[in-house]
Amino acid sequence: MSLEISSLNVSIADKQILKDFNLTIPKGEVHAIMGPNGTGKSTLAKALAGHPDYTVNKGSALLDGEEIFGLEPDKVARKGLFMAFQYPVEIPGVSIANFIRAAVTARMNKEASDAFSATAYYKALYAKMDELKIPREFTARSVNEGFSGGEKKRCEILQMAMLRPKYAILDETDSGLDIDALRIVAEGVETMRGPDIGIVVITHYQRLLNYIKPDVVHVMYGGRIVKSGGPELALELEARGYGWVEKEFGALV
């Protein structure tokens, strides 16, 4: 069981960003994708989630064997792919409780969703919130509206925990996360980590990886993965910066 991305070519406004990108995320593993700015890390996340601004020119993404390109974004999500947004969107007037409930019931058949009582929902929601140390007042607030960076991340992790995706892509590229927000994301990933989920953490900085121990680290450059290795690769990037990546792989792309 895996998320298998092959020969992926993606462009935005006619500019090609991903070039024959290949990556396989087996269930049960945590992968980190690192790389300099502008190398296509966020594009990968957005394209997989089906954002309409990103055009997939070629390639495939098989989620446990099923193609997800060409599907509407809501279908991709219901198949089990979750993207944690780098910049979660503010939605005034829609409470977190209602928002998550709509997302949870969208995954049920009509019978189950009709039978899904408010009591049962809040019980499940509060259990997750307690686990993630999120105060219960949170649910009455509008989605992300006026949230601090850390609160937005908490909200993303809560959604992920409630929706139990098969694969999660956390786009943390260069959101200038403060240490608090960083820890929240890391703790969320550690809580969720297990044999039933494959996780990809996209990050520019090595410091997120102080809190998460990835099984595999990939270095991305010029729209493709140029090097993969164990956690020691992240430390190397931290110590040496990205300059050597450009020197070593610049000619290839």
Add this chain to the structure above:
Amino acid sequence: MDKSQSLLGDAVFETHLKSLRDMPDWLIELKKEAWVRYKALPFPVRKNEMWRFAHVDGLALDDFVHDDTQGKRECELLICDCGADLNFSDDAHVGGKTLSEELAKAGVLFMPLELAIREHPELVRKHLFERMPDMGSEKYQALHVALFSTGVFLYVPRGVQVELPLQSVHSATREGGSVFPHTLVVAEEGASVTLFDIFRSSKENIRHFACAAADIYATAGANVRYRLVQAWSGNALAFHLNSATAGAQSVVDAITINIGGAHIRGEQHGRIIGKGGEVIMNSLSLARGKQEIDQRTLQTHDAEDGHSDLLYKNVLLDQAHTIFSGLIRVAEGAQRTDAYQTNRNLLLSPDAESDSLPGLEILANDVKCSHGSSTGQLDDEQLFYMLARGIPRRQAQELLVFGFFEEIIAKIGNPHMADYVRQLLQDSFSLQ
């Protein structure tokens, strides 16, 4: 339908005068003058700035009659635990729960208007028709005065706080008929009260005419919350000609919810006449089908240190049309005025049209005023965020629309009333 009682002929007014019981001469005189005025004034034309963008051909009264015979009680609607309620059907008081002994003893009056005219003429006369909006619908305003027969009279004496909201329901039941409900609220110094004023038709599709007026007075330090729900039938032609007057350090906080009607003309004039007075005007409209919701507002600052805040939000479906035309007028000498006006329109159909005409007229030199208007569709990034969580597109759109409504609903200040409004919106929205 008795054609001899057409709103265009004199017979209808003669019948109306005969139907009145024990009305004082001053009132009869007011009505007679108003009828003459009504007959003399022209129907609106689009060239008139106050009717710009409006489909004035929808305002004809040829098809409507008036019938003064007693209406029947036809609806039981209690939105929340109310201090008291008044129930009207076809301009006749048909029941409701009276005020608690305690409030009655404190001097609070909440009664049918014609009864108040008989029993408390001095209190009613002082303000009745004193300040109508005068914002283009003078002809209909005059017709309202000429033909009104009942409505709400709410009087809260000095310093009395009415904790529970009061409720009134005005129903129209007659095909081709007309109603002229009047609401008069007077809150004396330091008094506080909330009124839910609900306008509805007995059946979804009856075609009728309604010409309602609500007039609110908050004396120094008083606090009046007025919540109007317009839920007339989808075939109704309706006018709501409202006025709110704030004395020194008082607050009138008005919310209008528009859900029904084929053609709605709303006029809302907020006036600040005492130093530090405050008028809040919020509105939420869901326009669908070929509906036209035409709203004109005026925020008049005649005193120093006043504050007025207006937010009108419209959601448009199908081929609906909304007009918002608002003016902030600050008189010379109304220094340190703080006045805001915002109109937001959400277009959910390429065939819908919303017109927005914000305006300022400032004669004082030390003021803070701003106006803004925006018209757009659902935000693509918000929509994508919802889709990315697996919420189907239609449902995501609905959640976003209700999020847009919520800014006004949250201001209602009573959870039962808020739920009632949400349900009305939900019912109307899911018709599509």
